[in-house]
Amino acid sequence: MLKVNDLSIDFKTQNGLFKAVKNISFSLKKGETIGIVGESGSGKSVTSLALMRLLNAGQAMISGEVLLNETNIYDLPEREMRHIRGNRMAMIFQEPMTSLNPVLTCGFQLTEAIRLHLGLSKAEAKKKTIELFNEVQLPRPEAIFDSYPHQISGGQKQRVMIAMALSCNPELLIADEPTTALDVTVQKAIIDLLINLKTSRCRSLIFISHDLGVIREIADRVLVMYKGEIVEEASVKDLFSNPQHPYTRGLLACRPTPAQHLKKLPVIADFFNADMKADTQSATIDHIRALYHYPTAEIAERKKELYRQQPLLKIDGLSTWFPVNRGLFGPSGQVVKAVNNVSFDVYPGETLGLVGESGCGKTTLGRTILRLIEPTAGSVSFEGTELGKLKKNDLREIRRDIQIIFQDPYSSLNPRLTVGESLMEPLQVHQFYSNNARRKQKVLELLQRVNLLPEHFNRYPHEFSGGQRQRIVIARALALQPKFIICDESVSALDVSVQAQVLNLIRELQQEFKLTYIFISHDLAVIKHISDRMMVMNKGQIVETGYPDDIYYNPKEDYTKRLIASIPQG
Secondary structure (H helix, E strand, O other): OEEEEEEEEEEEEOOEEEEEEEEEEEEEOOOOEEEEEOOOOOOHHHHHHHHOOOOOOOOEEEEEEEEEOOEEHHHOOHHHHHHHHHHOEEEEOOOHHHHOOOOOOHHHHHHHHHHHHHOOOHHHHHHHHHHHHHHOOOOOHHHHHOOOHHHOOHHHHHHHHHHHHHOOOOOEEEEEOOOOOOOHHHHHHHHHHHHHHHHHHOOEEEEEEOOHHHHHHHOOEEEEEEOOEEEEEEEHHHHHHOOOOHHHHHHHHOOOOOOOOEOOOOOHHHHHHHHHOOOHHHHOHHHHHHHOEOOHHHHHHHHHHHHOOOOOEEEEEEEEEEEOOOEOOEOOOOEEEEEEEEEEEEOOOOEEEEEOOOOOOHHHHHHHHOOOOOOOEEEEEEOOEEHHHOOHHHHHHHOOOEEEEOOOOOOOOOOOOOHHHHHHHHHHHOOOOOOHHHHHHHHHHHHHHOOOOHHHHHOOHHHOOHHHHHHHHHHHHHOOOOOEEEEEOOOOOOOHHHHHHHHHHHHHHHHHHOOEEEEEEOOHHHHHHHOOEEEEEEOOEEEEEEOHHHHHHOOOOHHHHHHHHOOOOO
């Protein structure tokens, strides 16, 4: 039903033409699911936008053919193309919050498209919208019809986007990273939903992702894109059993695998380097992973050393409650117990993993420990000093030793300051070193340590990729030579290949600077890889604590079992 022949996409830039997609060709049969996989910048999303003819004609130069049932969509006038979008092909965009209009209700946004394309009355369009909300398994569909996007969760927003894409019964559905940064349980639910919808409606699907584990769950055939080209095409079975291209092997190998203990994660460069040496035997996934094997005896010895020490951090009965329904006449008396009577210890040099779904209280707990949010009850002691009793000046002093890496590196960097200025700022505030020349030298050393370049000192945050920005905020957290760092979802939105590099960096820095971490994530596979011990959090409480292997292979709580079952098998 779809044929793409020699599609090329060039963008006009100040430095000339940038070739985003280079002569790619593929086809899609009716009822088939193709997975397109690759890192950010590989050309996946640009290809999907070109298939929908949504690229700006003034900026993008497109050549080649996109045939939908033998009709080249680039030969059609815009008026006919608008009729095809929605009716015959539809798209689920990568970020639902930015794709949904924040000033219109979810119901209005669907009924608008239905009335435009299908010519239904207002009442008929509402009825069809409620039916679609039921079909995509949204709870309380009537309430969500009248809700604004900010009033529903990320998974629910994604379901609204899926309902919108399905509203006019398209023949082809394009899903562009529809599960990125979602909880693994929500991700699995979205994948299962798309599989069921495709089966029941017999629609063709193009599913785009950077994660081959997710692609394995849903696709029949896979296209691997690298630097604008398709470097490998195969059935899911053949690709996973016998990947041919070093880039494909790298993507498969760099995701944490709960079944293995690795000192570090393989990265794509491992496979390209082995391939360049013409040593294909040494470039297999099993061989590279074997090089990084973490012996059980070493893990046991590390446990003995860690837990014979006195705790660095003691949390006792910590609670953080927020009032709700505050109106004109004051609070209603109801509270959300975001953190509820939590107690645990953290030992010097340990990585304590904290895992749970969005809304379970992980981030609130991390911020309460640092007193970025004031607790309702309980105590936090760092090296015997109770943080809750400290005055502002004393707290500022102790914050030299306790730092946080926030979830979104872009929003935690000042867009008006260069990277160098952002990294020098804490050194100036805490009066580290005698002058700015010495501080600048320290910042340049930090940039080098997190694998960035000296010339990055004078660049602004928007000039970097997501992975580079994450390295910048790690460097800023290290600037004051802390003893303890909270990593709050610091790899959740990264490509799996970049995620592997950042996780390796975090572990290397721990050994080099004798750091202690609380590592927060919704991804149990990541937590199991990075942690010495792990805690599972649900509804504001710690429901399970133990060593990663014990929890993974013998979970006690149903909630933990559900998290484990949701890990993509890639």
